[in-house]
Amino acid sequence: MNAALAVDLDDIQGLVRFGYKHHTEASFLLLRIRDRDAARRWLASVPVSSALTIEPLPEFAIQIALTAEGMRALGADDAVVDAFAAEFVVGMGNDANRARRLGDVGANDPSRWQWGAGERVPHVAVLLYAMPGRLAVLQQAIESQCEAGFERMACLATSDLDGIEPFGFTDGISQPLLDWERRRAARDTERTEYSNLSCLGEYLLGYPNEYGGYTDRPLLDRAAAGPLLPNAEDDPGRADLGRNGSYLVLRQLRQDVHGFWQFVDGQAGGDAERRERLASAMVGRKRDGTPLIVPAIETIEGGGDPKERNAFTYRTDREGLSCPLGAHIRRSNPRNADLPPGPGGLISWAKRTLGFDADALDHDLVASTRFHRLLRRGREYGPGVSIEQALGEAPSGNDPGLHFICLGANIARQFEFVQNAWAMGVRFDGVANESDPLLGIRSPGIDGVPTDGFSLPRADGPDERIAALPQFVTVVGGAYFFLPGVRALRWLAGMPREAPP
Amino acid sequence: MVVAPVAAGKEPALRALLASMNSAPGLADPRNALVPFGAFERLHFARLVVLDDALQVDLEVYGVEPARLPTWLVFIGDCDGDAGDALADLAGRAGAGLARIFSHCEGFAEGSDVLAWMRARDRRAAASFVNWVGRSVRQVREESALQRALSARVPRQALATPADAQRVRAELVDHVAGEVRAGRLALTPPEPTPLGWQLRRLVHLVAVPLVGLAALPFLIVLAPLLVWQLRTLEKSDPEVCPRPRAADLEALLELEDRDTTNQYTALGAVKPGRFRRWLLIVLLAFTEYACRHVYTRGFLARVQTIHFAHWFFFDDKTRVVFVSNYDGSHQGYMDDFINKVGWGLNVLFSNGVGWPRTRWLVFGGSRIEQSFKYFQRRHQVPTQVWYKAYPGLALVEMKRNHRIREGLERRAMSDAEALAWLRLL
Numbered sequence: 001m002n003a004a005l006a007v008d009l010d011d012i013q014g015l016v017r018f019g020y021k022h023h024t025e026a027s028f029l030l031l032r033i034r035d036r037d038a039a040r041r042w043l044a045s046v047p048v049s050s051a052l053t054i055e056p057l058p059e060f061a062i063q064i065a066l067t068a069e070g071m072r073a074l075g076a077d078d079a080v081v082d083a084f085a086a087e088f089v090v091g092m093g094n095d096a097n098r099a100r101r102l103g104d105v106g107a108n109d110p111s112r113w114q115w116g117a118g119e120r121v122p123h124v125a126v127l128l129y130a131m132p133g134r135l136a137v138l139q140q141a142i143e144s145q146c147e148a149g150f151e152r153m154a155c156l157a158t159s160d161l162d163g164i165e166p167f168g169f170t171d172g173i174s175q176p177l178l179d180w181e182r183r184r185a186a187r188d189t190e191r192t193e194y195s196n197l198s199c200l201g202e203y204l205l206g207y208p209n210e211y212g213g214y215t216d217r218p219l220l221d222r223a224a225a226g227p228l229l230p231n232a233e234d235d236p237g238r239a240d241l242g243r244n245g246s247y248l249v250l251r252q253l254r255q256d257v258h259g260f261w262q263f264v265d266g267q268a269g270g271d272a273e274r275r276e277r278l279a280s281a282m283v284g285r286k287r288d289g290t291p292l293i294v295p296a297i298e299t300i301e302g303g304g305d306p307k308e309r310n311a312f313t314y315r316t317d318r319e320g321l322s323c324p325l326g327a328h329i330r331r332s333n334p335r336n337a338d339l340p341p342g343p344g345g346l347i348s349w350a351k352r353t354l355g356f357d358a359d360a361l362d363h364d365l366v367a368s369t370r371f372h373r374l375l376r377r378g379r380e381y382g383p384g385v386s387i388e389q390a391l392g393e394a395p396s397g398n399d400p401g402l403h404f405i406c407l408g409a410n411i412a413r414q415f416e417f418v419q420n421a422w423a424m425g426v427r428f429d430g431v432a433n434e435s436d437p438l439l440g441i442r443s444p445g446i447d448g449v450p451t452d453g454f455s456l457p458r459a460d461g462p463d464e465r466i467a468a469l470p471q472f473v474t475v476v477g478g479a480y481f482f483l484p485g486v487r488a489l490r491w492l493a494g495m496p497r498e499a500p501p
Numbered sequence: 502m503v504v505a506p507v508a509a510g511k512e513p514a515l516r517a518l519l520a521s522m523n524s525a526p527g528l529a530d531p532r533n534a535l536v537p538f539g540a541f542e543r544l545h546f547a548r549l550v551v552l553d554d555a556l557q558v559d560l561e562v563y564g565v566e567p568a569r570l571p572t573w574l575v576f577i578g579d580c581d582g583d584a585g586d587a588l589a590d591l592a593g594r595a596g597a598g599l600a601r602i603f604s605h606c607e608g609f610a611e612g613s614d615v616l617a618w619m620r621a622r623d624r625r626a627a628a629s630f631v632n633w634v635g636r637s638v639r640q641v642r643e644e645s646a647l648q649r650a651l652s653a654r655v656p657r658q659a660l661a662t663p664a665d666a667q668r669v670r671a672e673l674v675d676h677v678a679g680e681v682r683a684g685r686l687a688l689t690p691p692e693p694t695p696l697g698w699q700l701r702r703l704v705h706l707v708a709v710p711l712v713g714l715a716a717l718p719f720l721i722v723l724a725p726l727l728v729w730q731l732r733t734l735e736k737s738d739p740e741v742c743p744r745p746r747a748a749d750l751e752a753l754l755e756l757e758d759r760d761t762t763n764q765y766t767a768l769g770a771v772k773p774g775r776f777r778r779w780l781l782i783v784l785l786a787f788t789e790y791a792c793r794h795v796y797t798r799g800f801l802a803r804v805q806t807i808h809f810a811h812w813f814f815f816d817d818k819t820r821v822v823f824v825s826n827y828d829g830s831h832q833g834y835m836d837d838f839i840n841k842v843g844w845g846l847n848v849l850f851s852n853g854v855g856w857p858r859t860r861w862l863v864f865g866g867s868r869i870e871q872s873f874k875y876f877q878r879r880h881q882v883p884t885q886v887w888y889k890a891y892p893g894l895a896l897v898e899m900k901r902n903h904r905i906r907e908g909l910e911r912r913a914m915s916d917a918e919a920l921a922w923l924r925l926l
Binding site (some may be wrong): 050084086090097098100101188209211213214215216338352353355361364365368369371400402412416417420421425427430445446448449452457458460461462463464466471489 | 515588655656657658659660666698708734744747751755757758759760761766786799800801802804805828829830832833836837839840841865868869871891892894897898901918920923924926
């Protein structure tokens with residue numbers, strides 16, 4: 001590898017590279033700073049795990065992320081904080097315009113959240129990961145260390161459901177493959193094939209993204225910033241506070257497992273096979289993770305082994321006959337390319353580019369996937385509920401859910417776009433008046449038309465249509481964090497107290 | 502488009518008055534007391550926007566002292582039929598309200614004839630895109646009602662034999678006929694296209710290429726010089742893409758995502774010099790030609806989410822105003838712009854001061870994502886009042902609804918066609 005392109009794994013927090021799946025225990029501490037100096041001292045020395053591979057696996061991993069409010073509370077200059085992305089600076093929970101865009105209305109309204117809105121915006125998230133049986137020790141130690149500087153706002157416990165999310169589906173199968181070796185040249189070219197390989201700059205600030213460009217971030221005067229921070233690749237005279245850091249989106253999603261299975265069971269008339277079929281259609285995979293699309297006739301760059309159930313696209317199922325167009329995994333990752341497929345050749349390319357291929361236009365309703373990937377790092381919480389329990393027993397009042405986490409370098413283009421246009425969007429790939437069958441909020445359109453349907457296309461007749469889906473997932477907290485590079489974290493902990501105006 | 506300078510000192514009162522027409526920020530109440538847009542059955546979209554000259558300072562990068570320009574009030578409507586008739590209708594039925602609005606403008610005196618005043622200030626767009634030329638408001642609404650009725654009626658079952666599709670379709674056709682007779686559905690036949698309009702279109706269709714043909718020899722001779730000039734300018738034209746101010750961004754965001762369709766209004770200065778000015782004039786004429794004769798059926802190159810879009814010259818062609826109505830979120834719109842028609846954007850907008858650097862007129866520019874996104878947000882102006890005649894409806898549905906209607910009115914179909922039609926429902 002070209003030395004100039006080397007990636008400092010030891011400066012990147014481990015979560016960008018690892019899911020810490022062997023660290024089956026985890027909890028996320030949400031803290032507010034009560035003593036700035038003590039908080040800085042702790043952040044300056046806390047052992048943060050990097051993206052370097054360590055053998056044998058360490059028992060613990062600690063990751064630190066900060067909100068914009070947290071940076072200000074630490075004493076960061078406004079000019080520094082405001083140079084981060086606007087979405088991060090404004091935050092998730094205190095902006096009615098953002099709430100409208102993300103579907104955080106009605107039952108999801110931030111005014112109902114347990115944390116993340118009003119005065120309850122955390123400053124720092126401490127993500128703790130531990131090998132089985134070791135979390136309690138770690139958490140106790142960290143909490144006592146933090147006591148001087150921080151006030152504990154919330155502790156998000158997690159549970160190990162063995163890779164199954166609370167509704168009962170295998171989760172986390174589809175992930176982008178990061179181009180750690182920077183094999184792909186950083187330039188702006190049209191991609192006519194879906195690829196699972198994704199530029200580092202889509203997840204880490206300071207690296208070129210899929211457009212071959214750099215996302216905006218605080219670049220500081222070298223003399224004022226001191227020697228700690230790395231150079232900006234695109235502006236080597238300046239210190240890059242963003243480099244090796246990523247935005248971390250955290251949303252606490254409560255899942256109504258009883259409601260989900262009871263609704264599906266009702267639609268299936270109590271028939272177990274039909275129940276499974278409908279639930280799978282809503283997700284786009286069977287419960288064991290097998291995609292409804294028969295995978296892997298095609299080779300997909302970075303797609304991995306077909307057995308990993310991720311090597312497929314929807315090219316062979318453009319009408320949604322195998323996997324409904326509105327299925328959850330199809331909405332979250334449509335696996336398309338920059339240009340709709342067509343016969344090769346310059347003429348076909350020109351026709352498709354200029355809009356003169358009517359068939360291509362009909363299949364050109366979804367944005368190109370590679371600009372909207374999410375690197376997911378969520379963890380489940382609460383008790384596992386089996387289908388039998390969901391159907392037979394009353395809810396315990398202790399609903400399980402997901403602490404959804406995704407990493408990205410561009411909150412607006414990645415998380416917010418996927419959430420707005422693909423999950424909440426009531427028009428997706430030609431299907432109208434329905435949103436994501438799992439995540440949707442079902443509020444009627446401005447014209448009063450219901451959006452609580454779900455269509456299952458079939459070849460030999462009009463779509464099967466499920467109506468009156470209830471809301472199954474409720475947002476109960478959320479915030480935008482920045483997961484800084486290790487040196488950037490230390491810099492934030494030691495930066496000049498009150499920067500001169 | 503009716504354009505008039507806002508009278509000195511009256512801008513705050515005008516803004517307050519415009520805000521009073523809305524039921525939500527930026528969203529016009531169709532029954533507002535000033536201009537009850539909803540009463541005008543031929544009106545698709547309308548907007549009232551106040552345009553200032555805040556970004557004229559960007560001209561300083563060329564060493565040009567920006568001229569102080571008036572603040573303009575702009576009224577734009579997209580309607581079926583003749584624009585002149587539509588203005589007359591507006592003045593006839595909402596004259597008092599319009600007079601109250603325009604009384605904040607220069608040259609509007611108490612008792613002015615609203616229609617004559619508007620006509621004197623009416624301007625044609627340099628280029629206009631209409632998603633589906635000839636699709637009327639009435640048609641959109643009737644076809645939407647038809648789709649809802651059929652969608653609720655169609656038996657949602659697999660068909661036993663292909664021939665069943667014919668039978669089901671026939672039943673639905675009968676059902677619709679009954680609903681039409683009962684007055685619950687209407688399927689008004691399209692109005693005939695006025696002969697004058699067709700004639701003007703035909704003249705335009707032929708005349709523009711003729712002018713082009715006449716100019717061709719000169720262009721061929723001058724081509725090396727023009728290309729050299731373009732490349733020289735492209736290499737030296739300064740980029741002006743600072744981040745938009747947070748408060749300005751919030752003011753725009755507050756108006757968005759209240760309907761499935763959003764509005765966009767942007768304003769910018771044309772780069773100084775004769776070359777850019779003439780290049781833009783020619784390219785906009787070319788755009789107008791393409792939109793009038795080629796892109797008339799649901800798409801502008803790959804973009805299928807724009808209802809109406811217009812480019813207007815302003816202030817002696819030193820500025821351009823771009824307005825559009827698009828489906829989806831602003832982020833999605835920008836995504837379409839960059840990924841689907843980045844080249845087309847560059848061709849036109851790279852003649853504007855500060856546009857991200859292009860190469861050969863089509864490359865780079867809007868594909869420089871961060872700079873482009875800052876540029877377009879910074880040049881965007883809040884649309885104070887915006888009206889849409891069919892809230893909640895998106896173009897993708899209108900296209901489908903039209904296919905449904907076409908299928909309904911077809912006399913005969915094969916089994917496969919009947920099945921495909923049923924699957925649209």
